[in-house]
Amino acid sequence: MENIILDPEPLDFFYLPPLLVGREKENKMLNAMYSSLPGTGGMHTFVTGESGLGKTALVKLFFEKLKEKQKDENRPRKIRHAGRTK
Ligand SMILES: Nc1ncnc2c1ncn2[C@@H]1O[C@H](COP(=O)(O)OP(=O)(O)OP(=O)(O)O)[C@@H](O)[C@H]1O
Numbered sequence: 001m002e003n004i005i006l007d008p009e010p011l012d013f014f015y016l017p018p019l020l021v022g023r024e025k026e027n028k029m030l031n032a033m034y035s036s037l038p039g040t041g042g043m044h045t046f047v048t049g050e051s052g053l054g055k056t057a058l059v060k061l062f063f064e065k066l067k068e069k070q071k072d073e074n075r076p077r078k079i080r081h082a083g084r085t086k
């Protein structure tokens with residue numbers, strides 16, 4: 001039975017694809033918003049769209065990449081996201 005599913009990882013509830021298909025524009029928008037932040041202070045960003053469109057995946061992957069970039073910074077910004085469904 002275990003041979004039917006070769007790779008069970010993508011079935012995990014918290015699985016995040018390493019690459020999001022067709023989200024280059026949205027990713028660029030998030031990067032541009034983050035880059036436009038002044039030295040101090042923060043920003044709230046709302047990502048909206050139909051259920052299952054990939055909002056959570058987009059934001060989570062963006063944050064993961066950002067955390068990786070921030071590793072070398074002395075005072076990395078605090079970043080967090082909150083999700084809510086109807
Ligand atoms: N661009 C994409 N490429 C590949 N897989 C994707 C993409 N966008 C979303 N997925 C996958 O589709 C599923 C739904 O995505 P996600 O949970 O991010 O949607 P959502 O918009 O946050 O949904 P909800 O409104 O229910 O919170 C997840 O398994 C996610 O990994």
Ligand SMILES: [Mg+2]
Binds near residue numbers: 083084
């Ligand atoms: Mg979501």
